[in-house]
Amino acid sequence: MMRIRVNFDKTEEMRFTGHLDLYRTWERTLRRAGLPLAYSQGFKPHPRLQIAAALPLGFTSSNDLMDIWLEDELPLSSIQSKILAAIPPGLQLNSLVQVPLNQPALQSLLTASEYQITFLEPISDLDQRVQALLQKPCIVIERRGKSFDLRPLILSIAGVSPNPDGRQQLITLLRTDATLHARPDEMVTAMGISPEKALFHRLRLYFNQDIS
Amino acid sequence: MKAEKVLTPQMIQTRLLSILPTVQKPARYSGGELNQIVKDWQSTLLHICLVFPDIYDIGMSNLGLAILYDLINQRADALAERAFAPWVDMETKLRAYQLPLYSLETKHPLSEFDIIGFSLPYESLYTNVLNILDLANLEIWSEKRDEQHPLIIAGGHATYNPEPMAAFIDAFVIGEGEEVIQEIIDVFQDWRKSGASRASLLSRLARIDGIYVPSFYKAHYYLDGTFSHLEKTEESAPSTISKRIVAHLPPAPYRFIVPYIETVHERIPIEIMRGCTRGCRFCHAGMVTRPIRERPVSEIIETIQKAVQATGYNEVGLLSLSSSDYTHIADLVKEIQAHFSSSHLPISLPSLRIETFSVELMQALGTTRRGGFTLAPEAATERMRNIINKPISTQDLLQTTQAIFENGWSTIKLYFMIGHPLETLADVQAIVDLSREVLSMGRKIVGHRVQIHVSVSTFIPKPHTPFQWVACDSTENIETKLHLLQHNLRGKNLKLTWNPSEATFLEAWLSRGDRRLAQVIYLAWKHGAKFDAWNDQRKMDAWYQAFAESGLQPEFYTHRLRPLTEAFPWDHIDIGVRKKYLLQDYQRSLQEQTRPDCRQGCYACGILPKYNSLRREKGLTWKCPPLKIHSTA
Numbered sequence: 149m150m151r152i153r154v155n156f157d158k159t160e161e162m163r164f165t166g167h168l169d170l171y172r173t174w175e176r177t178l179r180r181a182g183l184p185l186a187y188s189q190g191f192k193p194h195p196r197l198q199i200a201a202a203l204p205l206g207f208t209s210s211n212d213l214m215d216i217w218l219e220d221e222l223p224l225s226s227i228q229s230k231i232l233a234a235i236p237p238g239l240q241l242n243s244l245v246q247v248p249l250n251q252p253a254l255q256s257l258l259t260a261s262e263y264q265i266t267f268l269e270p271i272s273d274l275d276q277r278v279q280a281l282l283q284k285p286c287i288v289i290e291r292r293g294k295s296f297d298l299r300p301l302i303l304s305i306a307g308v309s310p311n312p313d314g315r316q317q318l319i320t321l322l323r324t325d326a327t328l329h330a331r332p333d334e335m336v337t338a339m340g341i342s343p344e345k346a347l348f349h350r351l352r353l354y355f356n357q358d359i360s
Numbered sequence: 361m362k363a364e365k366v367l368t369p370q371m372i373q374t375r376l377l378s379i380l381p382t383v384q385k386p387a388r389y390s391g392g393e394l395n396q397i398v399k400d401w402q403s404t405l406l407h408i409c410l411v412f413p414d415i416y417d418i419g420m421s422n423l424g425l426a427i428l429y430d431l432i433n434q435r436a437d438a439l440a441e442r443a444f445a446p447w448v449d450m451e452t453k454l455r456a457y458q459l460p461l462y463s464l465e466t467k468h469p470l471s472e473f474d475i476i477g478f479s480l481p482y483e484s485l486y487t488n489v490l491n492i493l494d495l496a497n498l499e500i501w502s503e504k505r506d507e508q509h510p511l512i513i514a515g516g517h518a519t520y521n522p523e524p525m526a527a528f529i530d531a532f533v534i535g536e537g538e539e540v541i542q543e544i545i546d547v548f549q550d551w552r553k554s555g556a557s558r559a560s561l562l563s564r565l566a567r568i569d570g571i572y573v574p575s576f577y578k579a580h581y582y583l584d585g586t587f588s589h590l591e592k593t594e595e596s597a598p599s600t601i602s603k604r605i606v607a608h609l610p611p612a613p614y615r616f617i618v619p620y621i622e623t624v625h626e627r628i629p630i631e632i633m634r635g636c637t638r639g640c641r642f643c644h645a646g647m648v649t650r651p652i653r654e655r656p657v658s659e660i661i662e663t664i665q666k667a668v669q670a671t672g673y674n675e676v677g678l679l680s681l682s683s684s685d686y687t688h689i690a691d692l693v694k695e696i697q698a699h700f701s702s703s704h705l706p707i708s709l710p711s712l713r714i715e716t717f718s719v720e721l722m723q724a725l726g727t728t729r730r731g732g733f734t735l736a737p738e739a740a741t742e743r744m745r746n747i748i749n750k751p752i753s754t755q756d757l758l759q760t761t762q763a764i765f766e767n768g769w770s771t772i773k774l775y776f777m778i779g780h781p782l783e784t785l786a787d788v789q790a791i792v793d794l795s796r797e798v799l800s801m802g803r804k805i806v807g808h809r810v811q812i813h814v815s816v817s818t819f820i821p822k823p824h825t826p827f828q829w830v831a832c833d834s835t836e837n838i839e840t841k842l843h844l845l846q847h848n849l850r851g852k853n854l855k856l857t858w859n860p861s862e863a864t865f866l867e868a869w870l871s872r873g874d875r876r877l878a879q880v881i882y883l884a885w886k887h888g889a890k891f892d893a894w895n896d897q898r899k900m901d902a903w904y905q906a907f908a909e910s911g912l913q914p915e916f917y918t919h920r921l922r923p924l925t926e927a928f929p930w931d932h933i934d935i936g937v938r939k940k941y942l943l944q945d946y947q948r949s950l951q952e953q954t955r956p957d958c959r960q961g962c963y964a965c966g967i968l969p970k971y972n973s974l975r976r977e978k979g980l981t982w983k984c985p986p987l988k989i990h991s992t993a
Contacts, residue, residue: 161392164380165620169387173620176394176672191730193704206381234672236394238620268378344381 149186150218151249152227153359155242157210158203162238167202173236174199178216180234183227186217200254201261201324201353204331209350211242213254213359247359260303260354261324263332266347267316274316277339278305287338298338301330319351367460369467375457376467383449387621388416391442391464394618395670397429398465399439406438406545409463409473409510413480413488414893416444420617421625423679424516425479428537430613438545441465441473442617445488445890446495448897454495461495470496473510475548478529480516483870484863484893486525489514490885493528500882502530502575507558511548520603520648521823521930524870526574527878531565534572534933535603536634538610543568566597570604572933573597579875579929585916587874587929602934603648605971607978609634609655614667627675627708628667632660632692636681637958640738641749641949642777644822644871645681647942648935650967652685657692661699668705676707684713684721685959693724701726710734714752719763732771732813733764739780740790746952747782749826749945754794761798765805772798772812778841779819779833779864781949788841791816792848799853813855816845818864822871823930824937826945831921832868835861862900866892869917874929877917879910938966 158170165173175195178185185195200213224244231241271277281287282305287298303321310316322330333343380386401407410428412419419425425442432440441463446454454461460469470476470492478489490500493512499505502512514525515533522532533540547568551561566573576594581587592599612630635652636645664676680686696707707725712718714735722733737757739745745752764772776791795814802810818838821827838861849856870877883906891897907914924943931939941964945955955963962968
């Protein structure tokens with residue numbers, strides 16, 4: 149048995165797919181790659197793969213992480229070339245490493261996520277809105293019928309220079325762990341901007357220990 | 361119309377970025393899946409958009425569309441892209457943002473294509489065709505379009521009676537599309553080089569075997585409203601249009617597009633056999649897809665291997681109208697086991713006959729027991745099964761269910777129809793009795809886990825079948841019969857499902873309709889009818905209003921027993937099975953006489969002489985009837 153950590157991007161073609169779609173797409177990709185996937189036990193055996201953090205529908209990502217388990221030991225270079233031959237348009241493979249079988253699940257080590265927000269229409273007072281948001285002592289929002297304070301989950305927001313199309317952008321670091329997580333679209337809503345007017349891209353994930 | 365500015369693919373793409381996050385399942389509208397084919401628009405001569413007029417989730421599971429997509433894109437001079445009906449939320453957005461319906465591959469508006477090809481497997485898609493033309497900013501009526509607009513063609517099982525849609529479609533493809541699509545493309549390319557008019561294109565198309573250009577014919581009716589005849593208005597058009605068939609099943613496609621989102625069938629579809637020799641009298645597919653053509657076992661195995669590699673799907677569906685009749689079924693199952701038993705690849709074999717051998721087949725395939733075992737007796741008395749020509753003895757049926765339970769299945773699904781010709785309440789009561797008998801048998805063998813799912817649909821007389829003369833059962837009768845079933849088929853371990861009778865009538869008037877229904881379809885759509893196949897979307901009021909405004913009666917089409925001498929609006933479409941044969945078979949049904957499987961003896965349906973020259977030319981690739989010989993391999 150071997151455990152592989154896959155670093156990948158979810159790209160434009162897969163923007164409008166949800167977490168389960170991503171999971172299924174990876175499952176099929178690995179099957180096409182012909183890798184000896186380890187299967188779970190039970191009624192309907194599933195290949196063992198764990199994605200570090202769910203990514204909402206409408207988001208793209210880079211440096212996303214996933215662990216897969218293989219029945220047999222194979223050279224990493226051969227695994228890489230097999231995946232590259234099978235990968236669909238909406239995914240991009242960056243790198244892969246072998247990790248110890250006994251390492252805790254990625255989900256349990258997660259601490260924060262960094263997002264890039266690109267606004268589709270100009271927002272003249274973007275800086276003021278960011279400052280106003282950061283100065284609030286608490287931002288109570290509701291998610292699935294439960295209300296909670298978003299403010300302590302916002303670790304930082306920074307304006308950056310516009311993208312090549314001249315669109316305004318923000319980079320934000322949001323807390324993400326097993327109990328609490330903030331979503332950048334909720335943050336944008338709290339700034340008084342409709343999230344449909346923005347594109348969300350998760351840049352990277354942060355963990356409480358070195359996971360490579 | 362063309363006067364409006366046409367949006368570029370880039371403009372459409374940009375607008376979609378803010379629209380798609382606001383609709384359900386936006387990946388229906390974004391394309392970009394594995395195995396989609398994107399060709400260079402500028403350098404490819406001919407652009408075809410293949411449209412399945414229901415949502416992506418359903419259309420992406422359609423094998424016919426996948427076959428044509430594959431074939432057209434293999435040509436260097438043509439490209440095929442896809443479009444589907446947008447769901448109502450997306451339609452609202454498209455209209456609000458004035459975005460035209462576009463293709464998934466390159467986001468070109470449909471109006472920019474040279475040919476739009478609609479797949480019409482069933483009638484309840486008709487209003488969606490109109491809606492899609494409208495969303496594409498195209499004129500709905502064929503006569504209002506010209507050479508500046510895409511050529512609108514349609515094919516599929518519903519188009520064996522093309523008349524109700526004749527006013528909207530420029531040319532119909534009757535029969536199997538694999539070869540004729542190539543001829544259509546060739547003729548189109550030649551015509552375009554010539555710079556001639558739309559009329560010239562249509563008359564060139566009409567000369568292709570299997571192509572029906574409805575504008576070259578005018579329908580005449582008697583004073584009582586019945587159909588009289590079709591008058592040719594263009595000398596060169598054929599008097600009858602014979603369906604196209606392929607002598608061999610062409611290589612099965614395997615590089616299927618793999619959707620990112622869940623669709624209705626998440627599996628590799630492989631057609632193992634086309635056509636059916638059983639002759640069930642209610643079955644449209646069984647009559648129109650004759651003759652039998654089988655795919656060799658080795659090719660099926662090879663296709664499964666290639667398709668798994670190309671798609672990563674972990675399920676295979678072996679498709680045919682009657683799997684048990686595939687000559688080498690035992691070998692096929694043996695080979696599948698040898699190749700795939702260790703690779704987590706469930707294989708489904710639908711449409712099995714009601715006999716214990718089917719249980720052995722499923723057993724050998726290693727099918728999971730969870731989904732249950734499906735049997736379709738269609739009727740519960742031997743008398744009724746003789747009338748519909750699906751002769752199975754009740755004893756055989758019960759032996760089969762016993763074998764199913766004994767081999768570890770605890771769920772059996774039973775499919776029945778009500779509203780058969782000559783059906784009495786006793787025949788319907790028999791559905792209750794039989795289902796309960798199977799239930800108590802199951803209780804004895806598998807105990808309290810037993811589940812019987814009874815699924816009941818209403819019989820609809822279809823054109824080109826022995827029952828094309830009969831009247832639909834009355835609404836009152838259907839309601840009484842449904843009530844009887846609902847009242848008596850409930851309780852522990854029993855589940856009854858049925859379809860609403862209004863859905864049935866909609867399909868019934870469209871399937872045996874004539875050209876006058878164009879006005880009804882148009883008005884119904886104008887009044888908001890679309891997604892007529894969806895129980896939560898169907899607007900019957902719109903249809904009844906449309907009938908009233910058109911001065912037509914739905915009952916004329918549905919509840920009228922047609923005289924044996926009546927000319928039908930679809931008589932000019934020749935499926936190879938003679939009308940006289942269908943009539944004889946209808947008359948036999950009234951005597952409760954069956955016609956066994958034609959592998960056991962030819963009944964001269966007409967298919968053999970019809971395609972005799974094709975058979976000779978291609979070297980006897982199919983036999984008719986292929987008398988059943990036990991495999992010695």
